Amino acid sequence: MIETPLIFDIKRYAINDGPGIRTTIFFKGCPLRCPWCHNPESYSGQKEKMYSSAKCIGCGECVKHCPNQACRLTPDGVVTDPDLCRLCSVCAEVCPTNATEMSGREMSVDEIMVAIKKEITFYDQSGGGVSFSGGEPLMFPVFLLELLKQCGQNQIHRTVDTAGLVPEKTLLEVAEHTEHFLYDLKMMDSVNHEKFTGMGNELILRNLQALAKTGRTIDIRIPLIGGVNDDLENIEESAAFIAGLAGPPRRVDVLSYHNIASQKYSRLGRIHHPGPLAEPTAERQEEVVALLKNHGLDARLSSRW
Ligand code: SF4
Ligand code: SF4
Structure with a gap:
Protein backbone atom coordinates (compact mmCIF):
# COMPACT_ATOMS: atom_id res chain seq x y z
CA MET A 1 0.00 0.00 0.00
CA ILE A 2 1.22 3.50 -0.87
CA GLU A 3 1.34 5.50 2.35
CA THR A 4 1.89 8.95 0.88
CA PRO A 5 -0.77 10.05 -1.58
CA LEU A 6 -0.43 12.46 -4.43
CA ILE A 7 -2.83 15.39 -4.27
CA PHE A 8 -4.63 16.22 -7.50
CA ASP A 9 -6.56 19.26 -6.35
CA ILE A 10 -7.18 21.57 -3.42
CA LYS A 11 -10.52 23.31 -3.74
CA ARG A 12 -10.99 26.46 -1.67
CA TYR A 13 -14.40 27.89 -0.71
CA ALA A 14 -16.12 24.57 -1.43
CA ILE A 15 -19.79 24.65 -0.43
CA ASN A 16 -20.98 21.16 -1.43
CA ASP A 17 -18.51 18.94 0.42
CA GLY A 18 -19.96 19.23 3.91
CA PRO A 19 -21.38 22.01 6.09
CA GLY A 20 -20.37 25.65 5.60
CA ILE A 21 -17.43 26.88 3.59
CA ARG A 22 -14.70 24.29 3.26
CA THR A 23 -11.32 23.45 1.84
CA THR A 24 -11.44 20.11 0.02
CA ILE A 25 -8.29 18.06 -0.41
CA PHE A 26 -8.44 15.52 -3.25
CA PHE A 27 -6.29 12.39 -2.91
CA LYS A 28 -5.24 10.57 -6.06
CA GLY A 29 -5.97 6.82 -6.17
CA CYS A 30 -9.15 4.75 -5.91
CA PRO A 31 -9.91 1.00 -5.70
CA LEU A 32 -13.05 1.42 -7.85
CA ARG A 33 -13.38 2.14 -11.56
CA CYS A 34 -16.83 3.70 -11.89
CA PRO A 35 -17.30 4.70 -15.55
CA TRP A 36 -19.48 7.65 -14.48
CA CYS A 37 -16.66 9.18 -12.40
CA HIS A 38 -16.31 12.93 -12.92
CA ASN A 39 -12.70 12.82 -11.75
CA PRO A 40 -11.06 10.07 -13.82
CA GLU A 41 -7.66 11.50 -12.89
CA SER A 42 -8.39 10.13 -9.42
CA TYR A 43 -8.36 6.46 -10.54
CA SER A 44 -4.61 6.06 -10.55
CA GLY A 45 -2.43 6.87 -7.57
CA GLN A 46 0.38 7.81 -9.93
CA LYS A 47 1.20 11.14 -11.52
CA GLU A 48 -0.40 11.59 -14.97
CA LYS A 49 0.05 13.96 -17.86
CA MET A 50 -3.11 15.69 -19.14
CA TYR A 51 -3.25 17.32 -22.54
CA SER A 52 -5.91 19.48 -24.19
CA SER A 53 -5.61 19.96 -27.95
CA ALA A 54 -8.21 22.75 -27.70
CA LYS A 55 -5.81 24.82 -25.60
CA CYS A 56 -2.65 23.92 -27.53
CA ILE A 57 -1.25 26.68 -29.78
CA ASP A 76 -3.45 16.66 -34.52
CA GLY A 77 -1.48 18.24 -31.68
CA VAL A 78 1.14 16.93 -29.27
CA VAL A 79 1.56 13.18 -28.98
CA THR A 80 3.41 11.65 -26.02
CA ASP A 81 5.14 8.28 -26.09
CA PRO A 82 4.26 6.68 -22.74
CA ASP A 83 7.30 4.39 -22.98
CA LEU A 84 9.66 7.36 -23.09
CA CYS A 85 7.83 9.78 -20.80
CA ARG A 86 9.24 9.89 -17.27
CA LEU A 87 6.49 12.20 -15.95
CA CYS A 88 9.11 14.79 -15.03
CA SER A 89 6.62 17.70 -15.47
CA VAL A 90 8.99 19.83 -17.56
CA CYS A 91 6.50 20.05 -20.44
CA ALA A 92 3.77 21.27 -18.11
CA GLU A 93 6.08 23.86 -16.58
CA VAL A 94 7.00 25.37 -19.96
CA CYS A 95 3.56 25.19 -21.59
CA PRO A 96 2.31 28.79 -21.93
CA THR A 97 -1.39 27.91 -22.20
CA ASN A 98 -1.76 25.06 -19.69
CA ALA A 99 -2.63 22.77 -22.58
CA THR A 100 -0.29 20.33 -20.86
CA GLU A 101 -0.72 19.86 -17.13
CA MET A 102 0.35 17.23 -14.62
CA SER A 103 -2.21 15.66 -12.35
CA GLY A 104 -0.88 14.71 -8.93
CA ARG A 105 1.75 16.40 -6.83
CA GLU A 106 3.65 15.39 -3.75
CA MET A 107 2.67 17.39 -0.69
CA SER A 108 3.68 16.85 2.91
CA VAL A 109 1.21 16.92 5.80
CA ASP A 110 2.72 20.26 6.84
CA GLU A 111 2.19 21.77 3.38
CA ILE A 112 -1.43 20.63 3.29
CA MET A 113 -2.01 21.98 6.79
CA VAL A 114 -0.73 25.39 5.67
CA ALA A 115 -3.31 25.40 2.86
CA ILE A 116 -6.07 24.30 5.26
CA LYS A 117 -5.25 26.80 8.00
CA LYS A 118 -5.21 29.74 5.57
CA GLU A 119 -9.02 29.65 5.47
CA ILE A 120 -9.74 29.18 9.19
CA THR A 121 -11.62 32.49 9.41
CA PHE A 122 -14.10 31.30 6.76
CA TYR A 123 -14.64 28.00 8.57
CA ASP A 124 -15.33 29.82 11.83
CA GLN A 125 -17.77 32.26 10.23
CA SER A 126 -19.69 29.65 8.20
CA GLY A 127 -19.55 26.54 10.38
CA GLY A 128 -17.31 24.96 7.75
CA GLY A 129 -14.02 23.10 7.85
CA VAL A 130 -11.95 20.69 5.83
CA SER A 131 -13.06 17.79 3.62
CA PHE A 132 -10.87 14.93 2.47
CA SER A 133 -12.00 13.47 -0.83
CA GLY A 134 -10.60 11.75 -3.88
CA GLY A 135 -10.20 9.22 -5.19
CA GLU A 136 -10.40 7.38 -1.92
CA PRO A 137 -8.66 9.15 0.98
CA LEU A 138 -8.97 6.06 3.17
CA MET A 139 -6.46 4.28 0.94
CA PHE A 140 -3.84 6.33 2.79
CA PRO A 141 -4.79 5.88 6.45
CA VAL A 142 -1.49 6.88 8.08
CA PHE A 143 -1.26 10.13 6.13
CA LEU A 144 -4.96 10.87 6.49
CA LEU A 145 -4.96 10.22 10.24
CA GLU A 146 -2.08 12.63 10.74
CA LEU A 147 -4.01 15.33 8.88
CA LEU A 148 -7.21 14.60 10.80
CA LYS A 149 -5.41 14.75 14.14
CA GLN A 150 -3.75 18.06 13.31
CA CYS A 151 -7.07 19.50 12.14
CA GLY A 152 -8.64 18.31 15.40
CA GLN A 153 -5.89 20.04 17.40
CA ASN A 154 -6.79 23.24 15.55
CA GLN A 155 -10.55 22.79 16.17
CA ILE A 156 -11.23 22.46 12.43
CA HIS A 157 -14.38 20.49 11.53
CA ARG A 158 -13.51 17.33 9.55
CA THR A 159 -15.43 15.59 6.78
CA VAL A 160 -14.24 12.43 5.04
CA ASP A 161 -15.75 11.56 1.66
CA THR A 162 -15.51 7.80 1.07
CA LEU A 171 -12.67 3.15 8.76
CA LEU A 172 -13.40 2.99 12.48
CA GLU A 173 -9.99 4.36 13.40
CA VAL A 174 -10.54 7.29 11.05
CA ALA A 175 -14.03 7.78 12.51
CA GLU A 176 -12.45 8.50 15.90
CA HIS A 177 -10.98 11.67 14.37
CA THR A 178 -13.81 12.67 12.02
CA GLU A 179 -17.06 14.49 12.75
CA HIS A 180 -18.82 13.91 9.45
CA PHE A 181 -18.81 11.43 6.58
CA LEU A 182 -20.05 11.59 3.02
CA TYR A 183 -20.65 7.95 2.08
CA ASP A 184 -21.36 6.73 -1.45
CA LEU A 185 -24.00 4.07 -1.98
CA LYS A 186 -24.02 3.13 -5.64
CA MET A 187 -26.25 0.05 -5.85
CA MET A 188 -27.41 -2.85 -3.72
CA ASP A 189 -26.83 -5.79 -6.05
CA SER A 190 -23.24 -6.90 -5.64
CA VAL A 191 -23.01 -8.61 -9.04
CA ASN A 192 -24.09 -5.40 -10.75
CA HIS A 193 -21.80 -3.38 -8.51
CA GLU A 194 -18.86 -5.50 -9.60
CA LYS A 195 -19.94 -5.33 -13.24
CA PHE A 196 -19.88 -1.54 -13.24
CA THR A 197 -17.21 -0.62 -10.67
CA GLY A 198 -14.91 -3.64 -10.75
CA LEU A 205 -22.45 -2.20 2.99
CA ARG A 206 -21.01 -3.84 6.13
CA ASN A 207 -18.76 -0.85 6.71
CA LEU A 208 -21.67 1.56 6.45
CA GLN A 209 -23.56 -0.42 9.08
CA ALA A 210 -20.51 -0.40 11.35
CA LEU A 211 -19.91 3.30 10.82
CA ALA A 212 -23.54 4.15 11.61
CA LYS A 213 -23.13 2.52 15.03
CA THR A 214 -20.35 4.98 15.94
CA GLY A 215 -22.85 7.85 16.07
CA ARG A 216 -20.92 9.93 13.55
CA THR A 217 -22.93 12.14 11.21
CA ILE A 218 -23.19 10.36 7.86
CA ASP A 219 -24.75 11.82 4.73
CA ILE A 220 -25.38 9.18 2.08
CA ARG A 221 -24.85 10.03 -1.56
CA ILE A 222 -26.46 8.05 -4.34
CA PRO A 223 -25.07 8.76 -7.81
CA LEU A 224 -28.13 8.22 -10.00
CA ILE A 225 -27.24 6.84 -13.41
CA GLY A 226 -29.83 5.95 -16.01
CA GLY A 244 -32.36 0.35 8.78
CA LEU A 245 -29.00 1.85 9.79
CA ALA A 246 -28.38 2.59 13.47
CA GLY A 247 -28.90 6.20 14.52
CA PRO A 248 -31.15 9.00 13.30
CA PRO A 249 -32.76 9.17 9.82
CA ARG A 250 -30.05 10.05 7.33
CA ARG A 251 -29.73 12.81 4.84
CA VAL A 252 -29.53 11.32 1.33
CA ASP A 253 -28.24 13.36 -1.60
CA VAL A 254 -29.25 12.08 -5.02
CA LEU A 255 -26.64 13.10 -7.58
CA SER A 256 -27.88 12.79 -11.14
CA TYR A 257 -25.35 11.72 -13.74
CA ARG A 267 -7.12 14.73 -21.84
CA LEU A 268 -5.73 11.72 -19.99
CA GLY A 269 -5.38 9.88 -23.30
CA ARG A 270 -8.07 7.39 -22.31
CA ILE A 271 -10.91 6.19 -24.43
CA HIS A 272 -14.12 6.52 -22.46
CA HIS A 273 -16.79 3.89 -23.07
CA PRO A 274 -19.91 5.27 -21.39
CA GLY A 275 -21.80 2.09 -22.37
CA PRO A 276 -25.36 2.19 -21.05
CA LEU A 277 -24.80 5.31 -18.91
CA ALA A 278 -27.56 7.87 -19.39
CA GLU A 279 -28.80 10.95 -17.64
CA PRO A 280 -31.86 9.96 -15.58
CA THR A 281 -35.11 11.63 -16.57
CA ALA A 282 -36.47 14.46 -14.42
CA GLU A 283 -39.50 12.29 -13.68
CA ARG A 284 -37.31 9.41 -12.46
CA GLN A 285 -35.26 11.76 -10.28
CA GLU A 286 -38.42 12.96 -8.55
CA GLU A 287 -39.69 9.38 -8.14
CA VAL A 288 -36.40 8.39 -6.52
CA VAL A 289 -36.46 11.26 -4.03
CA ALA A 290 -40.12 10.55 -3.18
CA LEU A 291 -39.37 6.88 -2.63
CA LEU A 292 -36.47 7.69 -0.28
CA LYS A 293 -38.67 10.15 1.63
CA ASN A 294 -41.31 7.45 2.02
CA HIS A 295 -38.76 5.60 4.11
CA GLY A 296 -38.41 8.59 6.45
CA LEU A 297 -35.13 9.77 4.89
CA ASP A 298 -34.16 13.41 4.41
CA ALA A 299 -33.67 13.01 0.66
CA ARG A 300 -32.98 15.70 -1.91
CA LEU A 301 -31.58 16.22 -5.37
CA SER A 302 -28.10 17.65 -5.16
CA SER A 303 -25.97 19.52 -7.65
CA ARG A 304 -22.73 18.19 -6.18
CA TRP A 305 -21.16 15.28 -7.96
S1 SF4 B 1 8.83 16.69 -20.41
FE1 SF4 B 1 8.78 15.03 -18.93
S2 SF4 B 1 6.57 14.75 -18.51
FE2 SF4 B 1 6.72 15.92 -20.41
S3 SF4 B 1 6.68 14.37 -22.04
FE3 SF4 B 1 8.83 14.76 -21.57
S4 SF4 B 1 9.37 13.18 -20.05
FE4 SF4 B 1 7.12 13.28 -20.15
S1 SF4 C 1 3.95 23.82 -24.92
FE1 SF4 C 1 1.73 23.67 -24.61
S2 SF4 C 1 0.85 24.99 -26.20
FE2 SF4 C 1 2.97 24.59 -26.80
S3 SF4 C 1 2.88 22.81 -28.17
FE3 SF4 C 1 3.26 22.05 -26.09
S4 SF4 C 1 1.20 21.62 -25.29
FE4 SF4 C 1 0.93 22.93 -27.08
Whole structure:
Protein backbone atom coordinates (compact mmCIF):
# COMPACT_ATOMS: atom_id res chain seq x y z
CA MET A 1 0.00 0.00 0.00
CA ILE A 2 1.22 3.50 -0.87
CA GLU A 3 1.34 5.50 2.35
CA THR A 4 1.89 8.95 0.88
CA PRO A 5 -0.77 10.05 -1.58
CA LEU A 6 -0.43 12.46 -4.43
CA ILE A 7 -2.83 15.39 -4.27
CA PHE A 8 -4.63 16.22 -7.50
CA ASP A 9 -6.56 19.26 -6.35
CA ILE A 10 -7.18 21.57 -3.42
CA LYS A 11 -10.52 23.31 -3.74
CA ARG A 12 -10.99 26.46 -1.67
CA TYR A 13 -14.40 27.89 -0.71
CA ALA A 14 -16.12 24.57 -1.43
CA ILE A 15 -19.79 24.65 -0.43
CA ASN A 16 -20.98 21.16 -1.43
CA ASP A 17 -18.51 18.94 0.42
CA GLY A 18 -19.96 19.23 3.91
CA PRO A 19 -21.38 22.01 6.09
CA GLY A 20 -20.37 25.65 5.60
CA ILE A 21 -17.43 26.88 3.59
CA ARG A 22 -14.70 24.29 3.26
CA THR A 23 -11.32 23.45 1.84
CA THR A 24 -11.44 20.11 0.02
CA ILE A 25 -8.29 18.06 -0.41
CA PHE A 26 -8.44 15.52 -3.25
CA PHE A 27 -6.29 12.39 -2.91
CA LYS A 28 -5.24 10.57 -6.06
CA GLY A 29 -5.97 6.82 -6.17
CA CYS A 30 -9.15 4.75 -5.91
CA PRO A 31 -9.91 1.00 -5.70
CA LEU A 32 -13.05 1.42 -7.85
CA ARG A 33 -13.38 2.14 -11.56
CA CYS A 34 -16.83 3.70 -11.89
CA PRO A 35 -17.30 4.70 -15.55
CA TRP A 36 -19.48 7.65 -14.48
CA CYS A 37 -16.66 9.18 -12.40
CA HIS A 38 -16.31 12.93 -12.92
CA ASN A 39 -12.70 12.82 -11.75
CA PRO A 40 -11.06 10.07 -13.82
CA GLU A 41 -7.66 11.50 -12.89
CA SER A 42 -8.39 10.13 -9.42
CA TYR A 43 -8.36 6.46 -10.54
CA SER A 44 -4.61 6.06 -10.55
CA GLY A 45 -2.43 6.87 -7.57
CA GLN A 46 0.38 7.81 -9.93
CA LYS A 47 1.20 11.14 -11.52
CA GLU A 48 -0.40 11.59 -14.97
CA LYS A 49 0.05 13.96 -17.86
CA MET A 50 -3.11 15.69 -19.14
CA TYR A 51 -3.25 17.32 -22.54
CA SER A 52 -5.91 19.48 -24.19
CA SER A 53 -5.61 19.96 -27.95
CA ALA A 54 -8.21 22.75 -27.70
CA LYS A 55 -5.81 24.82 -25.60
CA CYS A 56 -2.65 23.92 -27.53
CA ILE A 57 -1.25 26.68 -29.78
CA GLY A 58 1.39 24.40 -31.30
CA CYS A 59 4.33 26.46 -30.04
CA GLY A 60 6.50 23.36 -29.59
CA GLU A 61 7.94 24.46 -26.22
CA CYS A 62 7.11 21.09 -24.65
CA VAL A 63 8.84 19.21 -27.48
CA LYS A 64 11.90 21.44 -27.27
CA HIS A 65 12.33 21.07 -23.49
CA CYS A 66 11.41 17.42 -22.97
CA PRO A 67 14.61 15.78 -21.68
CA ASN A 68 13.51 12.38 -22.97
CA GLN A 69 12.28 13.22 -26.47
CA ALA A 70 8.98 11.75 -25.38
CA CYS A 71 6.64 14.18 -27.13
CA ARG A 72 6.30 15.38 -30.70
CA LEU A 73 4.11 17.80 -32.58
CA THR A 74 1.72 16.32 -35.12
CA PRO A 75 -1.06 17.86 -37.23
CA ASP A 76 -3.45 16.66 -34.52
CA GLY A 77 -1.48 18.24 -31.68
CA VAL A 78 1.14 16.93 -29.27
CA VAL A 79 1.56 13.18 -28.98
CA THR A 80 3.41 11.65 -26.02
CA ASP A 81 5.14 8.28 -26.09
CA PRO A 82 4.26 6.68 -22.74
CA ASP A 83 7.30 4.39 -22.98
CA LEU A 84 9.66 7.36 -23.09
CA CYS A 85 7.83 9.78 -20.80
CA ARG A 86 9.24 9.89 -17.27
CA LEU A 87 6.49 12.20 -15.95
CA CYS A 88 9.11 14.79 -15.03
CA SER A 89 6.62 17.70 -15.47
CA VAL A 90 8.99 19.83 -17.56
CA CYS A 91 6.50 20.05 -20.44
CA ALA A 92 3.77 21.27 -18.11
CA GLU A 93 6.08 23.86 -16.58
CA VAL A 94 7.00 25.37 -19.96
CA CYS A 95 3.56 25.19 -21.59
CA PRO A 96 2.31 28.79 -21.93
CA THR A 97 -1.39 27.91 -22.20
CA ASN A 98 -1.76 25.06 -19.69
CA ALA A 99 -2.63 22.77 -22.58
CA THR A 100 -0.29 20.33 -20.86
CA GLU A 101 -0.72 19.86 -17.13
CA MET A 102 0.35 17.23 -14.62
CA SER A 103 -2.21 15.66 -12.35
CA GLY A 104 -0.88 14.71 -8.93
CA ARG A 105 1.75 16.40 -6.83
CA GLU A 106 3.65 15.39 -3.75
CA MET A 107 2.67 17.39 -0.69
CA SER A 108 3.68 16.85 2.91
CA VAL A 109 1.21 16.92 5.80
CA ASP A 110 2.72 20.26 6.84
CA GLU A 111 2.19 21.77 3.38
CA ILE A 112 -1.43 20.63 3.29
CA MET A 113 -2.01 21.98 6.79
CA VAL A 114 -0.73 25.39 5.67
CA ALA A 115 -3.31 25.40 2.86
CA ILE A 116 -6.07 24.30 5.26
CA LYS A 117 -5.25 26.80 8.00
CA LYS A 118 -5.21 29.74 5.57
CA GLU A 119 -9.02 29.65 5.47
CA ILE A 120 -9.74 29.18 9.19
CA THR A 121 -11.62 32.49 9.41
CA PHE A 122 -14.10 31.30 6.76
CA TYR A 123 -14.64 28.00 8.57
CA ASP A 124 -15.33 29.82 11.83
CA GLN A 125 -17.77 32.26 10.23
CA SER A 126 -19.69 29.65 8.20
CA GLY A 127 -19.55 26.54 10.38
CA GLY A 128 -17.31 24.96 7.75
CA GLY A 129 -14.02 23.10 7.85
CA VAL A 130 -11.95 20.69 5.83
CA SER A 131 -13.06 17.79 3.62
CA PHE A 132 -10.87 14.93 2.47
CA SER A 133 -12.00 13.47 -0.83
CA GLY A 134 -10.60 11.75 -3.88
CA GLY A 135 -10.20 9.22 -5.19
CA GLU A 136 -10.40 7.38 -1.92
CA PRO A 137 -8.66 9.15 0.98
CA LEU A 138 -8.97 6.06 3.17
CA MET A 139 -6.46 4.28 0.94
CA PHE A 140 -3.84 6.33 2.79
CA PRO A 141 -4.79 5.88 6.45
CA VAL A 142 -1.49 6.88 8.08
CA PHE A 143 -1.26 10.13 6.13
CA LEU A 144 -4.96 10.87 6.49
CA LEU A 145 -4.96 10.22 10.24
CA GLU A 146 -2.08 12.63 10.74
CA LEU A 147 -4.01 15.33 8.88
CA LEU A 148 -7.21 14.60 10.80
CA LYS A 149 -5.41 14.75 14.14
CA GLN A 150 -3.75 18.06 13.31
CA CYS A 151 -7.07 19.50 12.14
CA GLY A 152 -8.64 18.31 15.40
CA GLN A 153 -5.89 20.04 17.40
CA ASN A 154 -6.79 23.24 15.55
CA GLN A 155 -10.55 22.79 16.17
CA ILE A 156 -11.23 22.46 12.43
CA HIS A 157 -14.38 20.49 11.53
CA ARG A 158 -13.51 17.33 9.55
CA THR A 159 -15.43 15.59 6.78
CA VAL A 160 -14.24 12.43 5.04
CA ASP A 161 -15.75 11.56 1.66
CA THR A 162 -15.51 7.80 1.07
CA ALA A 163 -16.78 4.96 -1.07
CA GLY A 164 -16.24 2.66 1.91
CA LEU A 165 -14.15 -0.05 0.25
CA VAL A 166 -11.50 -0.24 2.97
CA PRO A 167 -10.84 -2.51 5.96
CA GLU A 168 -13.39 -1.89 8.73
CA LYS A 169 -10.59 -1.32 11.23
CA THR A 170 -9.26 1.56 9.12
CA LEU A 171 -12.67 3.15 8.76
CA LEU A 172 -13.40 2.99 12.48
CA GLU A 173 -9.99 4.36 13.40
CA VAL A 174 -10.54 7.29 11.05
CA ALA A 175 -14.03 7.78 12.51
CA GLU A 176 -12.45 8.50 15.90
CA HIS A 177 -10.98 11.67 14.37
CA THR A 178 -13.81 12.67 12.02
CA GLU A 179 -17.06 14.49 12.75
CA HIS A 180 -18.82 13.91 9.45
CA PHE A 181 -18.81 11.43 6.58
CA LEU A 182 -20.05 11.59 3.02
CA TYR A 183 -20.65 7.95 2.08
CA ASP A 184 -21.36 6.73 -1.45
CA LEU A 185 -24.00 4.07 -1.98
CA LYS A 186 -24.02 3.13 -5.64
CA MET A 187 -26.25 0.05 -5.85
CA MET A 188 -27.41 -2.85 -3.72
CA ASP A 189 -26.83 -5.79 -6.05
CA SER A 190 -23.24 -6.90 -5.64
CA VAL A 191 -23.01 -8.61 -9.04
CA ASN A 192 -24.09 -5.40 -10.75
CA HIS A 193 -21.80 -3.38 -8.51
CA GLU A 194 -18.86 -5.50 -9.60
CA LYS A 195 -19.94 -5.33 -13.24
CA PHE A 196 -19.88 -1.54 -13.24
CA THR A 197 -17.21 -0.62 -10.67
CA GLY A 198 -14.91 -3.64 -10.75
CA MET A 199 -15.62 -4.63 -7.13
CA GLY A 200 -18.51 -6.16 -5.20
CA ASN A 201 -20.28 -4.17 -2.48
CA GLU A 202 -20.44 -6.52 0.53
CA LEU A 203 -17.65 -4.75 2.42
CA ILE A 204 -19.05 -1.32 1.54
CA LEU A 205 -22.45 -2.20 2.99
CA ARG A 206 -21.01 -3.84 6.13
CA ASN A 207 -18.76 -0.85 6.71
CA LEU A 208 -21.67 1.56 6.45
CA GLN A 209 -23.56 -0.42 9.08
CA ALA A 210 -20.51 -0.40 11.35
CA LEU A 211 -19.91 3.30 10.82
CA ALA A 212 -23.54 4.15 11.61
CA LYS A 213 -23.13 2.52 15.03
CA THR A 214 -20.35 4.98 15.94
CA GLY A 215 -22.85 7.85 16.07
CA ARG A 216 -20.92 9.93 13.55
CA THR A 217 -22.93 12.14 11.21
CA ILE A 218 -23.19 10.36 7.86
CA ASP A 219 -24.75 11.82 4.73
CA ILE A 220 -25.38 9.18 2.08
CA ARG A 221 -24.85 10.03 -1.56
CA ILE A 222 -26.46 8.05 -4.34
CA PRO A 223 -25.07 8.76 -7.81
CA LEU A 224 -28.13 8.22 -10.00
CA ILE A 225 -27.24 6.84 -13.41
CA GLY A 226 -29.83 5.95 -16.01
CA GLY A 227 -29.36 2.40 -17.28
CA VAL A 228 -27.25 1.47 -14.25
CA ASN A 229 -28.96 1.99 -10.90
CA ASP A 230 -32.05 4.17 -11.43
CA ASP A 231 -34.50 1.26 -11.42
CA LEU A 232 -36.99 1.59 -8.59
CA GLU A 233 -36.19 -1.90 -7.31
CA ASN A 234 -32.63 -0.83 -6.54
CA ILE A 235 -33.77 2.47 -5.01
CA GLU A 236 -36.36 0.69 -2.86
CA GLU A 237 -33.71 -1.72 -1.59
CA SER A 238 -31.26 1.15 -0.98
CA ALA A 239 -33.88 3.14 0.92
CA ALA A 240 -34.74 0.18 3.16
CA PHE A 241 -31.05 -0.43 3.85
CA ILE A 242 -30.36 3.21 4.77
CA ALA A 243 -33.50 3.46 6.89
CA GLY A 244 -32.36 0.35 8.78
CA LEU A 245 -29.00 1.85 9.79
CA ALA A 246 -28.38 2.59 13.47
CA GLY A 247 -28.90 6.20 14.52
CA PRO A 248 -31.15 9.00 13.30
CA PRO A 249 -32.76 9.17 9.82
CA ARG A 250 -30.05 10.05 7.33
CA ARG A 251 -29.73 12.81 4.84
CA VAL A 252 -29.53 11.32 1.33
CA ASP A 253 -28.24 13.36 -1.60
CA VAL A 254 -29.25 12.08 -5.02
CA LEU A 255 -26.64 13.10 -7.58
CA SER A 256 -27.88 12.79 -11.14
CA TYR A 257 -25.35 11.72 -13.74
CA HIS A 258 -24.30 14.17 -16.46
CA ASN A 259 -21.81 13.26 -19.14
CA ILE A 260 -19.59 16.27 -18.49
CA ALA A 261 -16.31 14.48 -17.81
CA SER A 262 -15.74 12.98 -21.25
CA GLN A 263 -13.18 15.67 -22.11
CA LYS A 264 -11.17 14.79 -19.02
CA TYR A 265 -10.91 11.20 -20.20
CA SER A 266 -9.55 12.31 -23.55
CA ARG A 267 -7.12 14.73 -21.84
CA LEU A 268 -5.73 11.72 -19.99
CA GLY A 269 -5.38 9.88 -23.30
CA ARG A 270 -8.07 7.39 -22.31
CA ILE A 271 -10.91 6.19 -24.43
CA HIS A 272 -14.12 6.52 -22.46
CA HIS A 273 -16.79 3.89 -23.07
CA PRO A 274 -19.91 5.27 -21.39
CA GLY A 275 -21.80 2.09 -22.37
CA PRO A 276 -25.36 2.19 -21.05
CA LEU A 277 -24.80 5.31 -18.91
CA ALA A 278 -27.56 7.87 -19.39
CA GLU A 279 -28.80 10.95 -17.64
CA PRO A 280 -31.86 9.96 -15.58
CA THR A 281 -35.11 11.63 -16.57
CA ALA A 282 -36.47 14.46 -14.42
CA GLU A 283 -39.50 12.29 -13.68
CA ARG A 284 -37.31 9.41 -12.46
CA GLN A 285 -35.26 11.76 -10.28
CA GLU A 286 -38.42 12.96 -8.55
CA GLU A 287 -39.69 9.38 -8.14
CA VAL A 288 -36.40 8.39 -6.52
CA VAL A 289 -36.46 11.26 -4.03
CA ALA A 290 -40.12 10.55 -3.18
CA LEU A 291 -39.37 6.88 -2.63
CA LEU A 292 -36.47 7.69 -0.28
CA LYS A 293 -38.67 10.15 1.63
CA ASN A 294 -41.31 7.45 2.02
CA HIS A 295 -38.76 5.60 4.11
CA GLY A 296 -38.41 8.59 6.45
CA LEU A 297 -35.13 9.77 4.89
CA ASP A 298 -34.16 13.41 4.41
CA ALA A 299 -33.67 13.01 0.66
CA ARG A 300 -32.98 15.70 -1.91
CA LEU A 301 -31.58 16.22 -5.37
CA SER A 302 -28.10 17.65 -5.16
CA SER A 303 -25.97 19.52 -7.65
CA ARG A 304 -22.73 18.19 -6.18
CA TRP A 305 -21.16 15.28 -7.96
S1 SF4 B 1 6.57 14.75 -18.51
FE1 SF4 B 1 8.78 15.03 -18.93
S2 SF4 B 1 9.37 13.18 -20.05
FE2 SF4 B 1 7.12 13.28 -20.15
S3 SF4 B 1 6.68 14.37 -22.04
FE3 SF4 B 1 6.72 15.92 -20.41
S4 SF4 B 1 8.83 16.69 -20.41
FE4 SF4 B 1 8.83 14.76 -21.57
S1 SF4 C 1 3.95 23.82 -24.92
FE1 SF4 C 1 1.73 23.67 -24.61
S2 SF4 C 1 0.85 24.99 -26.20
FE2 SF4 C 1 2.97 24.59 -26.80
S3 SF4 C 1 2.88 22.81 -28.17
FE3 SF4 C 1 3.26 22.05 -26.09
S4 SF4 C 1 1.20 21.62 -25.29
FE4 SF4 C 1 0.93 22.93 -27.08
